[in-house]
Amino acid sequence: MQRFERIYEAHHDAVRAYVRRRAPADAVDVVVADTFLVCWRKLDSVPDEALPWLYAVARKTLANHRRKLARQTAQRAAAVFQPDPVGDGVLAAAFAELNDRDREVLRLVAWEGMSLREAAAALGCSTVACRVRLHRAKARLASRLEAAASFQPDPEGVTR
Amino acid sequence: MSTDVIARLAAANPVPTGAAPPVIEPLRVPRRRVAVALVLAAAVAVPAAAFAGKLGDLFGLSNQGTPVATTSLYLSQDTQMSAAMQSLGFPTTLQLLGTQNGVSFYASRRADGHYCFALEKDGNRGGVSCDLDGSFPSPSDPVWAFPPHDTLAGFAADDVATIVGIDASGQRVVTVPVQDNLFAAPDGDYTGVATIAAFDARGTLLWSWRLPDR
Numbered sequence: 484m485q486r487f488e489r490i491y492e493a494h495h496d497a498v499r500a501y502v503r504r505r506a507p508a509d510a511v512d513v514v515v516a517d518t519f520l521v522c523w524r525k526l527d528s529v530p531d532e533a534l535p536w537l538y539a540v541a542r543k544t545l546a547n548h549r550r551k552l553a554r555q556t557a558q559r560a561a562a563v564f565q566p567d568p569v570g571d572g573v574l575a576a577a578f579a580e581l582n583d584r585d586r587e588v589l590r591l592v593a594w595e596g597m598s599l600r601e602a603a604a605a606l607g608c609s610t611v612a613c614r615v616r617l618h619r620a621k622a623r624l625a626s627r628l629e630a631a632a633s634f635q636p637d638p639e640g641v642t643r
Numbered sequence: 644m645s646t647d648v649i650a651r652l653a654a655a656n657p658v659p660t661g662a663a664p665p666v667i668e669p670l671r672v673p674r675r676r677v678a679v680a681l682v683l684a685a686a687v688a689v690p691a692a693a694f695a696g697k698l699g700d701l702f703g704l705s706n707q708g709t710p711v712a713t714t715s716l717y718l719s720q721d722t723q724m725s726a727a728m729q730s731l732g733f734p735t736t737l738q739l740l741g742t743q744n745g746v747s748f749y750a751s752r753r754a755d756g757h758y759c760f761a762l763e764k765d766g767n768r769g770g771v772s773c774d775l776d777g778s779f780p781s782p783s784d785p786v787w788a789f790p791p792h793d794t795l796a797g798f799a800a801d802d803v804a805t806i807v808g809i810d811a812s813g814q815r816v817v818t819v820p821v822q823d824n825l826f827a828a829p830d831g832d833y834t835g836v837a838t839i840a841a842f843d844a845r846g847t848l849l850w851s852w853r854l855p856d857r
Contacts, residue, residue, distance in 0.1 A: 500658045524730055568655030578652070593652035625648045
């Protein structure tokens with residue numbers, strides 16, 4: 484029981500921030516609570532380095548939450564809401580073009596500040612696989628940013 | 644370029660690491676889920692002490708309550724709450740200690756001697772928590788408070804006369820009198836409460852608790 488308290492105290496803020504970076508505000512409390520409820524129930528299987536494990540649980544909990552919301556609401560857009568990178572519209576647009584796998588590994592490294600080993604644990608893959616995934620995701624994002632930077636709008640516009 | 648991508652992305656982090664805790668937005672989740680949210684927050688936020696003897700002695704509370712079956716609670720009919728209660732080892736019988744502002748208060752002891760608490764609000768939502776290692780009630784821990792959302796409610800030892808909710812800037816949000824060892828604020832938005840403080844009848848500060856996530 485004390486172990487659960489330690490985990491909660493040590494990682495609650497980080498898990499909450501993780502969820503806030505990926506979920507609408509009104510879903511944060513639910514997803515965080517459900518994440519720690521899973522932690523409570525599976526305390527024996529929580530590794531010593533608990534944070535990547537918690538991130539993995541939060542990611543799955545968030546996915547479940549989105550699926551449930553998508554079933555319940557006609558406004559499907561609300562169900563797939565994800566906060567964009569802020570203050571950088573070009574980056575946000577390029578980031579949005581990536582697939583979920585790319586976005587998640589980039590978020591873990593850039594936003595959660597995780598090492599490759601930690602990110603691999605959170606994603607449930609090997610460190611080598613994570614390294615490859617991160618490399619490719621960075622390349623794809625860089626490519627889109629370069630394309631955006633070189634884009635020159637047609638001076639004639641698009642009206643015909 | 645790729646490294647720059649990470650740096651650029653990090654600079655655009657919507658929730659920067661180490662940022663001041665945000666003011667929690669008013670909760671607009673389904674009420675059933677609010678109850679689940681209360682489960683863990685309360686369970687981990689309030690440590691407790693080993694108890695023995697009858698209910699009143701154990702709690703240091705005058706209020707003895709009346710027994711009710713755990714299955715009679717709305718919470719036990721809710722799938723998620725029922726699962727949480729099972730995980731926490733809730734007893735089959737609880738003591739109903741009273742009702743204030745639409746909040747019904749329950750307490751009991753589970754098999755290992757640790758105590759469990761339940762609140763039901765308006766008969767359609769609520770929260771549960773169990774004593775983890777035992778410190779309530781004691782001079783250092785005279786209040787068992789549930790994390791405030793649309794009410795501020797909990798249990799208090801005999802010496803506690805008033806509970807005060809304080810926001811992150813130190814402003815008083817709500818003052819709640821303790822009656823029969825119980826307190827419940829009127830309906831409202833208490834998500835901005837960051838600290839809960841307890842005072843005796845003379846206005847002496849007995850205890851305060853900074854909520855871990857606010």
